[in-house]
Amino acid sequence: MNTKESLELADFYDSQIDTHHDIDELRILRERRNADCSQTRRLPPEILTKIFSILGTFHYEDRYTHLKWVAVTHVCRTWRDNALNEPTLWTDFTDIHPKWVREIFTRSKAAPLRLRYGYDDCSHNTLNFVVDALVKSPERIRELHAIDYDGSFIGQLTRPTPFLESFAIELGAGVSFPPNFLGGVAPRLRSVRCTGPLPLEAGWFTNVRNLEYNGSLDSRAYLLTTLTSLTLERGATYGMSIDTLLSALESSPSLECLFIVAASDMDTVSRPRRSTPLHLHHLRDITFDLGSKSRMAKIFRHLRVDNIEKLCTSWSYNFQNITMLEHVCHFFNTCYHGDDLRYVVYDMSRGLEMYTRSVDEGGPSLFFRLYAWADPSKIVKLLPRCVPRILSTRLHPDMKALALSECDTIEEVHIPYGRVNHHFRLDGASLSYPSLQRLHFGGVVSLDAEQVSQLVTWLAPRQSKVEVVIREGGIPAKAIDALQDASILHFI
Template identity: 30%
Template sequence: MVPTSIDIIPTRGGTTLVEQCRTDIDKDIAALLASLTVLRSRRNTLASIFSLPPEILVTIFTYIVEEENSKNYTGIPPRGGAPTPMKVTHICRHWRQVALECPSLWTFIDCLSARWVAIMLERSKEAALVVMYSAPDNHCTVEPLMQLLSQLHRIKVLKMGSFSIDVDRIVDCLSSQPAPLLQIFKYRILESYDPIFSIRPLSNTIFQGCAPLLRSVELVECAFILTSDIFSRLRTLTLKQIENFPHPTLSQLLFTLKRMPDLELLTLELPSRIPENTEHFDQVPLTRLRSIALGVCTIRTAASLFSHLVLPGDASIALYLEEIESLQSFSDIFSAIYKDPESFPIIRSLGAIFSDDTFIVQFSTSLAFKSEYSWNNRNGDIRLFINFRYASNPAIIFDICRMIPHRKIQSLSVSTSLDLSQNFWRAGFADLPELESIHLSTTLIAGFILAFLTVGVSIAHPLLRALELENIDIGCNELEGLRDVARMRAKGGVDIHRLGLTDCRNVMEWNVQLLKKVVADVDWDGYEETLMDSDGGCVCPTCLDEDSSADAHSED
């Protein structure tokens, strides 16, 4: 090295010496940086986390990858984004080596970039794959999907979506080799209508007739008929069609179901008009079925389908129906469903959620309150769930109740924005004589109170012991009305033992203290909110109703 004490004065004659010095200094800097990197690496190896065995690190990495995948995956893979496992490879060399030597970290593939697909396939070695693919909006090439399907022999979960123009090519690829590890298969056509797309069978050529572990199939807007024997072992089947898409006839659908005796979960979303032609079709026994969801279809189509199905008595049923015309419609479909009423379990609770024209009615074997706006086949307690359009009397829910076999309704929950009249509640008095608890949510209670005050306690649910009010605007004097109801029932020997008040407006501490004089257990959450406008006027339901009546009288 040139001594630092030597002063170097750049001149034309000394240019070569200066450049040489700079080169030597750069080399020394590089050497020092390399030494510093080595020292930092050696120091990092003394950290506690480096004492973890690779097996523990792999467990941590696997948790990170699974958590990130479950949190971020929405059905649309990232556009060329880096796979989740790449994050742990950018921490240090040790972590990178551990991650690269763990093929299972690289088995969840949901990226579109051909580059990342190739890397994931290489690093996953021969481990079983989970593949998620949804074609981009710009109709670009499906080559990344073709890359993935070339590994069909080691895919255990395959969920994909493509445009109808690529269906033939994809089906050919799915038929090019067996799928010995495939357990779950989902395919969605991303276009609403293609005039050249027609009904086609998925015959024994699919997966070359070899998919022994296949147990779950979901086809969305796919005009396929499942004729292959490989579908005979299915436990879960989901078929969702739209109006403008070609769809199988009811006979073709029944023929498909007849080949699947082990089905446990069945979801069918059929168009409103579907060719039937089932006059000579035999019964289809589905003896292991735990739940069936049917929608959105006419009640006639539903009745026709159920008339040919033989279901276990404890199967859960969900119906999403178009607008019905009369109560007789339900009589027809229930006759088709409950061929053996004696096998139906005892129904203990009725839940109703409705607006002006849309009703959700659910019947459960459990007494626990459950307000569910959509069907969940994992909730085995709800044995019948009906969503339908009806613009007439809300008391139809009690008419439907009378048609349910083995009913012993002890719990009722009602959630609606409608102002239910006393006639509605009186209909419930007649049809629910064994009722023990009522849960009301987001509704008005004036008609409820009036109905109880104007009939004898022996008629108005004589076994009623619990009342729950949730998220309700309580009018002036309505808590006093509830106290009168409780006092009247107590005199008749049918006390209300418990009153719950949750998120209710216009409830004050002094109201609650008065209620506690006639109800043993008043469970109030302490929420105090008055219903006043900006001018200090009361806008509770009672006062608003009085103002409306006064305005109408003055106009007269």
């Protein structure tokens, strides 16, 4: 049916509806109109199912979010029948209202489930019958999120779970996994997040690739050989020395991504006994939250990778000694082999982030977070030897000018938002950013007449005009001519 025929049929049904007053007849006519005139009636059921499942992934602000898509079942009978009879649309038990539990479980039929257990009293009371069913049929578990303080639920999962892909488990004090957890078999298990003692030697752990761990890391760390991503929270780094941490990493030669949070009692006194750095050939992405243990940055003196793509370090707000950052920058200098970093400098937090792969719409980037330093030039001197072409700054107006203003390789400067007059101070010094070709104002940046005048004075000494990009209405109309004389002006 083409569009013309559909409109003609809709007009016919509308005329019939206008002449009928019986409630039952009106309901039947409206149902027929929805079914016969809708362009979506030709969509096969599997396409509708895919669309409904995508709607179920949207994030909403209130509770019980993943069932918001159910509103589509009120559109027409075809949509309703398709949705109610498709088991895969009713498999998520991670955040549901108690009154839905039994109905959803019935609609899911034999499809694998996502389950969250024990987050509140409601979960215990309303999901117990689901838990009982899953204990009897563990092949229905696809994802499991469980807080099991007394170990009663975890202790019952002693049969193989062939379709289990990931689990996140928080165990109570004194609770541990049973020896026959999952029957020792979980062939599809790839991701594990765990708080509490984790039996790394267990057979069901064999195929895990992604581990987020907040428990004691024992001497059997060599069993982490399959990991490509490792996160060690404070519970895992408790009392750990650099030597112990390096040994754990040495047992994971396939690592690509590493995230470590330093515990307050990490051992920063003991010196590593290694004569040569640990070389992890596949590691590309490193995040290290040093917290109050800035001395743990010494680990970067004992670590090598073939080519780092991201390095992020952060430290406590009261950290003022930048000596330890020398280790971080030395590591980046040694392990990064590119030559096209984009420098991004701002004062919203504290730490040093270095990205050599694309970040947002920009190119390879070095994020330099500042906090509580009036003069960032001391830290800038520690930056990698890589030559910056692009600089993006988000500095507070009260901070002093960034030392990179004298860098003769920077061709672009991006000022994303906020007040900008501190970037163009005229102090009689040498020309800042002497190789500048493009100045880009983003976000809601607006320049008043005085700032435009200062910008014109700042641009005037240059031999060639700089391209200035600013949003429409970002400068007063009377100042446009003056800025056009000193630059190549573009509005966005």
